[in-house]
Amino acid sequence: MNTLTSTNLLNAIYDRRAVRKYTKDPIERAVLERLIEIATHAPSAMNLQSWAFAIVQGEDRLRGYSERAKTHLLQGTGALADHARGLLEQHVNIFHDASTLLIVCATGEEEQAQEDCCLAAQTFMLAAFGAGYGTCPIGFSRPWLRLTETKRELGIPQDFVPVFPVVIGIAAERPESHGREPARIMWC
Numbered sequence: 051m052n053t054l055t056s057t058n059l060l061n062a063i064y065d066r067r068a069v070r071k072y073t074k075d076p077i078e079r080a081v082l083e084r085l086i087e088i089a090t091h092a093p094s095a096m097n098l099q100s101w102a103f104a105i106v107q108g109e110d111r112l113r114g115y116s117e118r119a120k121t122h123l124l125q126g127t128g129a130l131a132d133h134a135r136g137l138l139e140q141h142v143n144i145f146h147d148a149s150t151l152l153i154v155c156a157t158g159e160e161e162q163a164q165e166d167c168c169l170a171a172q173t174f175m176l177a178a179f180g181a182g183y184g185t186c187p188i189g190f191s192r193p194w195l196r197l198t199e200t201k202r203e204l205g206i207p208q209d210f211v212p213v214f215p216v217v218i219g220i221a222a223e224r225p226e227s228h229g230r231e232p233a234r235i236m237w238c
Contacts, residue, residue, distance in 0.1 A: 076149050089170045089177065101157060102155045104212070119194035144190045
């Protein structure tokens with residue numbers, strides 16, 4: 051039986067954290083394109099590869115989008131809005147002052163398309179960590195990103211579904227691990 055021995059892979063899996071503080075340094079286009087190319091090697095059900103990647107750059111632009119996304123989320127109802135209310139009323143920038151947002155979008159209606167997008171996003175985040183960048187998933191932005199007018203403004207086709215928004219940048223701090231609970235394993 052083979053054992054996992056790739057130190058780089060294991061370091062990425064164990065040491066990657068959600069970074070919520072970034073430097074002002076921009077991410078170069080070639081770096082983003084390379085990380086996205088790596089992300090496309092994620093597993094894909096039936097090899098449909100029904101994902102697309104939208105990139106939004108500019109700290110000021112993202113700060114404005116943060117305000118709009120927060121307003122939209124706080125006007126909503128449901129578990130996400132209730133959970134977010136206390137956090138978002140503290141005037142926090144949901145994009146954590148990063149200058150780059152990657153949005154992994156489902157391009158098809160197949161049931162597994164959104165799952166494939168999550169796999170691509172995870173691969174992107176691990177590759178970004180391996181390249182020395184910090185990332186953070188931004189689930190609070192998803193309801194706003196799925197609005198018709200938001201997709202129109204960003205140039206995302208209306209039939210695409212924003213699934214996994216994640217900021218990327220040079221980490222200004224490296225958070226410590228919160229630890230993990232033991233796995234719940236059921237031998238069936």
